[in-house]
Amino acid sequence: MMCPSRHRLAAASAGEDTAAELHAETCARCRAELTAMAAVVRLARAVPAPVLTASRRTELRTEVLAACDAAVPATRRPRGGAVVAAAAAIAAVVVAVAWYGGSTSRSRGITAPPRQAGLAVPDTGSAASPASSDASAPGAPRSPRGARPASPAPTNPPSPAAVRPSPPRAIATVADGRSTIDARDTAPVRVVSGDTAITVASSKVELTSRAGAVTKVHVIIGSAEIELRGRRTTVFAGDVWVRPAPAPRPLAAMAMTAFERGWIAFRAGRYGEAIAAFDQAQDPVIAEDAAYWAAIASARAGDRVSAARRLREFTARFPTAMRADDARRALARLGP
Amino acid sequence: MRPRGKLLPLHGADDRAELSDDALIAACATGDDAARSRLFERHVDAVHRFVGRMQASDDGEVDDLVQATFVEAFRSAARYRGPSVRAWLYGIAANLTRAYARREIRRKRAHQAIASVDRLPATLDMVRRDVLARLPAALTALPHDLRTVFILVDLEQQRGCEVAAALRIPEGTVWRRLYRARQALRITLEGGRP
Numbered sequence: 001m002m003c004p005s006r007h008r009l010a011a012a013s014a015g016e017d018t019a020a021e022l023h024a025e026t027c028a029r030c031r032a033e034l035t036a037m038a039a040v041v042r043l044a045r046a047v048p049a050p051v052l053t054a055s056r057r058t059e060l061r062t063e064v065l066a067a068c069d070a071a072v073p074a075t076r077r078p079r080g081g082a083v084v085a086a087a088a089a090i091a092a093v094v095v096a097v098a099w100y101g102g103s104t105s106r107s108r109g110i111t112a113p114p115r116q117a118g119l120a121v122p123d124t125g126s127a128a129s130p131a132s133s134d135a136s137a138p139g140a141p142r143s144p145r146g147a148r149p150a151s152p153a154p155t156n157p158p159s160p161a162a163v164r165p166s167p168p169r170a171i172a173t174v175a176d177g178r179s180t181i182d183a184r185d186t187a188p189v190r191v192v193s194g195d196t197a198i199t200v201a202s203s204k205v206e207l208t209s210r211a212g213a214v215t216k217v218h219v220i221i222g223s224a225e226i227e228l229r230g231r232r233t234t235v236f237a238g239d240v241w242v243r244p245a246p247a248p249r250p251l252a253a254m255a256m257t258a259f260e261r262g263w264i265a266f267r268a269g270r271y272g273e274a275i276a277a278f279d280q281a282q283d284p285v286i287a288e289d290a291a292y293w294a295a296i297a298s299a300r301a302g303d304r305v306s307a308a309r310r311l312r313e314f315t316a317r318f319p320t321a322m323r324a325d326d327a328r329r330a331l332a333r334l335g336p
Numbered sequence: 337m338r339p340r341g342k343l344l345p346l347h348g349a350d351d352r353a354e355l356s357d358d359a360l361i362a363a364c365a366t367g368d369d370a371a372r373s374r375l376f377e378r379h380v381d382a383v384h385r386f387v388g389r390m391q392a393s394d395d396g397e398v399d400d401l402v403q404a405t406f407v408e409a410f411r412s413a414a415r416y417r418g419p420s421v422r423a424w425l426y427g428i429a430a431n432l433t434r435a436y437a438r439r440e441i442r443r444k445r446a447h448q449a450i451a452s453v454d455r456l457p458a459t460l461d462m463v464r465r466d467v468l469a470r471l472p473a474a475l476t477a478l479p480h481d482l483r484t485v486f487i488l489v490d491l492e493q494q495r496g497c498e499v500a501a502a503l504r505i506p507e508g509t510v511w512r513r514l515y516r517a518r519q520a521l522r523i524t525l526e527g528g529r530p
Contacts, residue, residue: 049388049491061376064410
């Protein structure tokens with residue numbers, strides 16, 4: 001029987017090459033190699049690890065945060081961005097003037113369709129009833145760069161924007177892309193999209209929308225108040241607010257935690273505990289790894305029947321997995 | 337577009353305690369100091385231990401490298417692509433340690449890195465104490481690439497695929513380096529020359 005390469009034995013001694021590990025059980029030379037490597041590792045682990053004292057930890061944290069603050073670059077617009085911004089600003093003026101200047105006859109009580117951000121303009125006291133207007137009427141404003149007026153939909157359910165305490169006078173829908181709101185010479189504008197509301201007063205901002213949500217707000221002049229799930233943030237000129245990334249799915253996070261727990265137990269040789277933890281990691285993000293390592297943990301625990309069953313299930317469930325060949329080899333070694 | 341300037345926090349302190357590493361990194365990318373602080377608290381011990389083992393001698397240098405690792409991580413938080421924040425931090429620390437060694441100290445003389453025998457557990461027999469006392473020096477004498485892999489896999493117990501991702505090398509290279517590192521240490525500790 002051919003011995004595995006030395007680097008595979010290194011992986012085996014770290015618990016990451018089962019086939020090589022199983023081979024070493026029947027090969028004296030490879031077993032000796034694994035034993036020698038394990039002795040070096042045991043010795044190295046016996047050396048006390050450097051410890052960070054509590055006081056030094058606090059000092060370090062302060063220094064790191066201070067260094068980060070000092071590292072924030074001065075606000076400068078990229079050269080090419082000026083042209084884009086100017087174009088967006090021109091388009092924005094068109095939108096703002098259209099909403100305000102034409103509002104007495106062109107208000108629109110409509111709902112934002114899925115995956116589009118709603119642009120809501122608050123009542124200034126001069127608007128006609130939303131139901132009395134028609135967005136498709138001649139003279140209805142065309143919005144810039146991906147923004148488009150929506151058609152009237154009286155039978156549609158009201159959007160979140162429409163049931164706010166201060167009902168907006170007009171709503172438009174903004175498709176994915178950038179739009180600019182210039183509210184320097186108008187009443188304050190409030191943009192509502194799902195869980196995000198942006199209030200622009202005497203200011204000018206550029207919004208970026210994607211997948212029905214406002215993902216970025218760049219304050220060009222003045223300031224904007226951004227409310228995300230009830231938490232308010234004020235962003236000032238020159239700053240960009242970026243929507244935080246969504247938290248991972250709870251199930252995926254729980255599965256990852258279970259897998260990490262299983263992995264720690266596995267490395268510590270607590271195979272029963274490892275199997276139980278791996279079995280809890282059922283989310284697709286980690287299920288493949290968990291199934292494989294649960295099988296290996298069973299083999300290490302000496303439960304050949306369970307190991308064989310788990311390996312068979314693994315190869316059937318993940319036939320093209322990176323470790324599928326390893327699993328098949330391990331299964332062959334375990335025998336019928 | 338990178339966020340410019342400093343933004344106000346988006347979450348309360350209580351929320352952050354529950355956030356995953358990925359969520360904290362995303363908040364760090366927006367300049368959220370509280371998220372940075374939380375991420376620092378989560379990983380500073382591991383990073384300090386890793387850098388301490390890599391550098392082995394001067395506490396001041398270790399602290400400088402730990403600080404530089406986190407500052408670099410927070411600056412480049414927007415470029416983080418996974419899969420593991422800790423492995424990513426290890427990768428940054430490894431690169432900084434290498435650069436630092438090249439620029440500032442080159443290779444430390446072995447005697448500077450020898451751990452104090454007094455730090456070792458008193459229950460160890462003399463032969464074992466002697467071997468353990470020589471280990472940090474032997475580790476420091478390893479080439480940077482071998483030392484990094486040995487510390488990450490064998491001492492920090494990171495998975496091979498995570499180390500490969502952090503160091504941007506194939507997983508097979510991780511195992512080859514690990515084998516060479518262990519072999520060199522074994523020879524050194526047995527009294528030979530690596």
